[in-house]
Amino acid sequence: MRALIKTLTSPAALAILALTVLISYTALEQYRSSLRPDSPPVQGGQLNVSANQMLPITLEGYWRVYWDELLSPTELYPSDQFTLLPSRWNRPAQGELFRPGQGYATYTIDIEFSAPIKNLGLKVPSLYRAARIWANGEYLATIGVPGTDAGSETPRDEEKIVRLPDSDTRHLQLVIQVSNFHHVDGGMKYPLIIDDWDKLLSDEKWRVLRGIFLVSSTLTLAVYLLVMWSSAHAGREYLYLGLGLFWYSVRVFGTEKLIYYLYPGFSADWLLRFEYYGMYLCVPAYLLFLQALYPRDINYLALKLFWFTGITASVVTSAIDSRWFTVLRDPYQVVCEIYMVYCFYCLITIVARKRPWSGLVSFLGGVILLLFVNETLYYEGVINVHLTPWAYVFVALTSLIFLGQRMNIQLNSEAEQKALLQVAVESRTEELQQRLQELDVARQEALALAQKRSEFMAVLSHEIRTPLSGLLGAMRLIGQPGKETEDPKLKQYAIEAGESLLSVVNEALNASREKEETLFPTPINVHHFFNGIARISSAPAIDKGLTLECQFGAEVTENCWVLVDELKLRQITVNLLHNAIKFTRLGEVALTVEIIDSQKERVDAHLQDWESALPNPQELRLTIADTGIGICPEQISSIFDEYVQLDHKAGSAEDGVGLGLAIVRKLLRVLGGSIDVSSTPMIGTRFCCCVPVLRVNPKAPQDSPREVILDRNLHVLVVEDDLVNMTVVSELLRADGHKVSAVELPDQALQQMQEIDFDLCLFDIRLPQMSGVALLGQARQLVSSSSRGPVFVALTANTAQTDVDCYQEAGFSYVIEKPVSKKHLRFVLSCAAGLLKPNDGFLLQNDPLGVRRGDSLIDFSLWRGIVADLGVPRARGLLEAVSLSVGESVAQMRSAIEQRKVNDIEALAHKISGAAKSVGMITVAAMAGGIEVHPTQESHDIDALNTLVEQSLGQLAQALQRAILDHQG
Numbered sequence: 001m002r003a004l005i006k007t008l009t010s011p012a013a014l015a016i017l018a019l020t021v022l023i024s025y026t027a028l029e030q031y032r033s034s035l036r037p038d039s040p041p042v043q044g045g046q047l048n049v050s051a052n053q054m055l056p057i058t059l060e061g062y063w064r065v066y067w068d069e070l071l072s073p074t075e076l077y078p079s080d081q082f083t084l085l086p087s088r089w090n091r092p093a094q095g096e097l098f099r100p101g102q103g104y105a106t107y108t109i110d111i112e113f114s115a116p117i118k119n120l121g122l123k124v125p126s127l128y129r130a131a132r133i134w135a136n137g138e139y140l141a142t143i144g145v146p147g148t149d150a151g152s153e154t155p156r157d158e159e160k161i162v163r164l165p166d167s168d169t170r171h172l173q174l175v176i177q178v179s180n181f182h183h184v185d186g187g188m189k190y191p192l193i194i195d196d197w198d199k200l201l202s203d204e205k206w207r208v209l210r211g212i213f214l215v216s217s218t219l220t221l222a223v224y225l226l227v228m229w230s231s232a233h234a235g236r237e238y239l240y241l242g243l244g245l246f247w248y249s250v251r252v253f254g255t256e257k258l259i260y261y262l263y264p265g266f267s268a269d270w271l272l273r274f275e276y277y278g279m280y281l282c283v284p285a286y287l288l289f290l291q292a293l294y295p296r297d298i299n300y301l302a303l304k305l306f307w308f309t310g311i312t313a314s315v316v317t318s319a320i321d322s323r324w325f326t327v328l329r330d331p332y333q334v335v336c337e338i339y340m341v342y343c344f345y346c347l348i349t350i351v352a353r354k355r356p357w358s359g360l361v362s363f364l365g366g367v368i369l370l371l372f373v374n375e376t377l378y379y380e381g382v383i384n385v386h387l388t389p390w391a392y393v394f395v396a397l398t399s400l401i402f403l404g405q406r407m408n409i410q411l412n413s414e415a416e417q418k419a420l421l422q423v424a425v426e427s428r429t430e431e432l433q434q435r436l437q438e439l440d441v442a443r444q445e446a447l448a449l450a451q452k453r454s455e456f457m458a459v460l461s462h463e464i465r466t467p468l469s470g471l472l473g474a475m476r477l478i479g480q481p482g483k484e485t486e487d488p489k490l491k492q493y494a495i496e497a498g499e500s501l502l503s504v505v506n507e508a509l510n511a512s513r514e515k516e517e518t519l520f521p522t523p524i525n526v527h528h529f530f531n532g533i534a535r536i537s538s539a540p541a542i543d544k545g546l547t548l549e550c551q552f553g554a555e556v557t558e559n560c561w562v563l564v565d566e567l568k569l570r571q572i573t574v575n576l577l578h579n580a581i582k583f584t585r586l587g588e589v590a591l592t593v594e595i596i597d598s599q600k601e602r603v604d605a606h607l608q609d610w611e612s613a614l615p616n617p618q619e620l621r622l623t624i625a626d627t628g629i630g631i632c633p634e635q636i637s638s639i640f641d642e643y644v645q646l647d648h649k650a651g652s653a654e655d656g657v658g659l660g661l662a663i664v665r666k667l668l669r670v671l672g673g674s675i676d677v678s679s680t681p682m683i684g685t686r687f688c689c690c691v692p693v694l695r696v697n698p699k700a701p702q703d704s705p706r707e708v709i710l711d712r713n714l715h716v717l718v719v720e721d722d723l724v725n726m727t728v729v730s731e732l733l734r735a736d737g738h739k740v741s742a743v744e745l746p747d748q749a750l751q752q753m754q755e756i757d758f759d760l761c762l763f764d765i766r767l768p769q770m771s772g773v774a775l776l777g778q779a780r781q782l783v784s785s786s787s788r789g790p791v792f793v794a795l796t797a798n799t800a801q802t803d804v805d806c807y808q809e810a811g812f813s814y815v816i817e818k819p820v821s822k823k824h825l826r827f828v829l830s831c832a833a834g835l836l837k838p839n840d841g842f843l844l845q846n847d848p849l850g851v852r853r854g855d856s857l858i859d860f861s862l863w864r865g866i867v868a869d870l871g872v873p874r875a876r877g878l879l880e881a882v883s884l885s886v887g888e889s890v891a892q893m894r895s896a897i898e899q900r901k902v903n904d905i906e907a908l909a910h911k912i913s914g915a916a917k918s919v920g921m922i923t924v925a926a927m928a929g930g931i932e933v934h935p936t937q938e939s940h941d942i943d944a945l946n947t948l949v950e951q952s953l954g955q956l957a958q959a960l961q962r963a964i965l966d967h968q969g
Contacts, residue, residue, distance in 0.1 A: 042109060045082060051114035056195035059109060060085065066106040070146060070177045073137040076108060089186035101186040104148055104179035111172040120164045121197035125190035128183045129155035134175040135164050144268065146179035155182045155268045158257045161200045184326040211256035215249050222246035237292040244285035251278020269322050276317050280310035283336055287343050294355055298346045306339050523696050526560045527552065530593050533570065537577045546584055553594035562620060562693040568667045569691065573622060575660045576687050580626040587627030594621045598692055620693045625686040631679040640665045714759040714829055718742040719749040721767055723885035724915035729762060731874045732822050746775045753782050758790040760832040765796040766910050773810045780811060791832040795820060797914050804843050817845045819918040822869050862920035867963040879960055882919050883953055886912060890949055894942045906935040921952045
């Protein structure tokens with residue numbers, strides 16, 4: 001029983017019940033109007049009412065008319081001109097002459113009743129747009145002030161009832177002056193009616209009450225919905241439904257013209273504007289309400305265009321006279337019809353897709369469409385019942401009930417979820433409070449960081465000064481009297497200092513200091529490295545009369561090599577020596593370098609990638625001691641903060657920016673090191689730094705193939721199906737002057753080998769038609785008769801040991817790991833030219849990539865080499881090829897995933913991964929590599945890959961621009 005009551009009180013049941021009542025009411029009214037006795041037609045301006053004719057009498061037929069004349073009863077004269085009423089001047093009935101909508105005329109009719117006139121009234125519906133009325137020569141009423149031009153006319157166009165004077169005669173002459181200069185239409189659109197006066201009064205009271213109810217109810221509902229939207233944070237559907245009801249109430253206010261009962265002098269033009277405002281805006285607002293309910297099924301932009309069309313028409317209506325803005329009515333009605341058809345189509349689609357509440361909403365939308373048809377037929381005079389006001393209130397109420405029930409369901413669902421979330425909320429309250437404190441601290445740090453950004457140039461100046469001072473020191477030592485002009489060590493030190501300066505400038509151009517640092521570990525000779533720094537730093541020490549000594553521990557031999565970031569270690573050492581010399585006036589500065597066993601349980605992962613490293617991780621300990629002015633114990637804790645300077649006499653030699661030690665601490669954190677300081681005022685200071693390193697074999701840097709630039713050009717065949725990899729390899733070869741034939745397919749490669757004698761053949765392993773290994777077998781058969789065949793080299797990203805063994809067994813001379821580097825190409829070219837003998841190495845691998853900066857998706861450093869190797873125009877062409885090739889491959893992979901073609905997915909993923917590696921798109925290569933390994937997995941997010949590709953391509957453009965600036969600078 002409860003379920004039955006719930007079903008009967010649902011919005012759908014109430015809507016169907018209300019619509020049934022409306023349809024029944026329409027049918028009843030239409031039936032009642034059909035039962036009313038037909039009024040006799042007016043013929044030749046005469047109407048005879050028989051004794052059995054019942055009221056009301058509709059005065060339809062041919063009235064006598066005086067065109068372009070406003071005549072009183074005393075001014076009438078015989079005329080044989082007649083016109084059919086009701087009709088509009090610019091829309092005449094069949095057989096009538098067309099007249100402009102603006103003009104004036106006088107209508108007369110003579111009526112003969114079967115009995116004396118008693119207690120009768122005349123109902124004058126709304127006409128265009130002013131009139132005076134006489135009955136049997138007696139002035140009855142005026143509707144506005146008719147005139148002969150726009151200036152003399154006062155429009156009114158209200159619905160009016162007047163009582164006919166009682167008379168003992170049976171004759172009634174009606175004279176009506178009508179003028180229109182403020183509307184596109186003219187004349188009397190609706191028939192005049194004679195009825196019992198008491199009944200006319202009763203009908204008028206009912207009309208007034210109905211109009212008041214319609215305006216107040218729709219306006220109340222509109223205000224309620226708009227308040228719900230603004231204060232209760234309801235959805236957009238509340239806003240649009242509220243706007244639709246509001247503008248419909250404005251329209252009813254304009255059409256019913258009830259304001260005349262309170263303010264008889266109210267502007268008729270503004271009432272007409274209100275009617276047009278509602279017409280322009282209520283229907284678009286309701287259609288936007290439907291779109292807000294089903295945003296995926298109804299086009300928002302199309303309905304928004306409809307809405308702005310209504311707003312534009314409303315603005316025009318407000319700005320111009322009614323004789324002009326009424327012209328917009330008919331074109332707008334056509335637009336409404338088009339949109340109603342479109343909306344009806346969308347409602348059918350919603351039902352077909354079984355959207356939530358689709359049946360009820362489509363039902364209401366269909367009612368709106370039927371109301372639009374009803375209103376059109378009513379105003380055209382086809383039917384006598386006007387349902388729109390009542391039915392629109394019905395639609396609004398049903399929609400409101402529907403929204404309320406939908407919100408109730410949502411609230412119930414939220415209440416159920418609230419109970420589940422309460423436990424989690426309570427358990428995380430303490431965590432959130434702690435997080436708020438952390439955020440407050442972060443905010444303070446961010447404010448401090450924003451302030452420091454303005455001082456970025458000071459940091460940059462200090463960073464440049466460090467290697468620059470070393471460069472100048474070396475040059476001054478070279479220029480000292482008594483020195484040999486040619487001092488190779490000093491020149492080497494000067495070159496190293498200059499390279500360090502260039503690295504600092506490039507790093508400053510690439511990123512600010514607040515971003516995550518990148519590590520580029522390289523092998524260095526400890527003895528040579530620190531001797532060079534000490535030698536360069538000795539120049540300013542000598543100028544101050546100081547002694548600078550560089551000492552090494554017993555484990556630091558002349559052939560001691562470690563793996564560390566050379567640039568950052570140089571900056572740390574030079575900064576500390578610079579400070580020691582600056583704050584020492586007498587005595588000496590000593591640099592001690594030792595290698596000790598590391599106390600850390602692990603070493604950073606980027607150091608573990610080097611196969612030449614010795615097994616035990618160690619630490620490089622630097623000790624810089626001076627006999628300077630020292631530091632007070634209470635100041636030691638603050639000396640590593642940025643822009644902190646100790647109390648020295650202003651303008652002394654010890655003045656500085658206060659950045660050196662802050663930079664040292666930051667660099668040590670990046671390297672994973674530490675620093676300790678001890679000092680005694682006026683005696684001296686001692687800094688001790690420890691940096692994790694790996695001992696490497698002395699020959700580690702020479703393990704990679706030697707680069708030899710040939711003095712003659714070779715003919716090279718490149719077989720690569722990926723446009724990016726083909727472009728990279730071809731351009732690297734052409735940059736050295738070699739002649740390149742690049743093809744995509746194996747059969748094209750075999751055809752080329754039949755026509756041309758190549759010195760070197762570079763085969764991609766994953767090719768269409770056949771693999772690179774199979775291609776090698778056929779290629780060797782083609783050149784078997786040649787006395788000296790080409791050198792065959794495999795290009796691949798698959799360098800697992802099992803794959804490398806397979807390539808070697810197939811007969812390749814070398815395997816170059818992708819991305820292809822210029823040094824590897826030059827090595828195999830030298831072997832092909834006979835300048836180098838093949839060594840034991842078969843796999844030519846790349847060095848490990850540096851750690852990415854922050855949120856970078858690519859390897860920025862790779863593009864410096866690309867620009868340096870290929871030049872700016874070819875590098876830009878490579879970027880265009882990357883965008884084209886990778887974009888096409890992602891689109892093809894999307895299609896392959898939809899069709900579940902596993903082989904195509906694997907091949908395309910391999911192609912994308914190889915192309916991405918060639919240009920440093922690290923993240924894209926990793927994601928594509930994952931898809932290649934698991935091509936059958938159904939959870940591949942191709943949209944995420946596409947987004948990642950677009951973001952990476954954007955960063956590639958930035959990397960290219962930075963590399964160009966570095967190259968040109």
